[in-house]
Amino acid sequence: MLEPYSLEQLVSEFSSLPGIGKKTARRLAYHLLQKPKQDMERFALRLQEVSEKVHPCVKCRLYTESEYCSICLEREGAKTICVVEKPSDVFPFERSGIYHGLYFVLGGVLSPLDGIGPEQLHLDELVKRVQEENIEELILALGSSPEAESTMLLIDRLVSNLSVKCTRLARGIPMGSDLEFVDEITMLRAFEGRNLL
Numbered sequence: 001m002l003e004p005y006s007l008e009q010l011v012s013e014f015s016s017l018p019g020i021g022k023k024t025a026r027r028l029a030y031h032l033l034q035k036p037k038q039d040m041e042r043f044a045l046r047l048q049e050v051s052e053k054v055h056p057c058v059k060c061r062l063y064t065e066s067e068y069c070s071i072c073l074e075r076e077g078a079k080t081i082c083v084v085e086k087p088s089d090v091f092p093f094e095r096s097g098i099y100h101g102l103y104f105v106l107g108g109v110l111s112p113l114d115g116i117g118p119e120q121l122h123l124d125e126l127v128k129r130v131q132e133e134n135i136e137e138l139i140l141a142l143g144s145s146p147e148a149e150s151t152m153l154l155i156d157r158l159v160s161n162l163s164v165k166c167t168r169l170a171r172g173i174p175m176g177s178d179l180e181f182v183d184e185i186t187m188l189r190a191f192e193g194r195n196l197l
């Protein structure tokens, strides 16, 4: 084998990341190896720290090192929850500065073929929050795939007997695009033009 086993293993770890092919994975691994040893050790330490300290916020499931994330603490009492698929989806909202409410990370969208049913999506926690925090609006920012559509309809149905309105972002977010990469202008428009489900 051309590569030592441990290096081969590192390349394979990198190539398991989204958007990283085998070539890029090898380039990253070799790049790390050229750095001073202490840089590599720091990199390893950061990974270890994140895996030990970071976990979902007990309320919204965004990543935090404490029990509650900083958004839940700072915006306690807000009456709007923006429901996203994954933690990184909140960045376009925060970057654009247009939204000052709370969040809830669903952890996916309904996808029976991938084994993701309602039980996998923390829906009970969401409904409980709507009730306990007297939430007035749920902004369902789940994209426009068929899976997202059926997930939004399900949430709308689950809260239909509560006094909360469900809205969705206006069209304009490209179909199937990752919400986290949406630019600020598109986000501002989609947010301001949001409408009732």
Ligand SMILES: [Zn+2]
Pocket: 057, 058, 059, 060, 061, 062, 068, 069, 070, 071, 072, 073
């Ligand atoms: Zn939180």
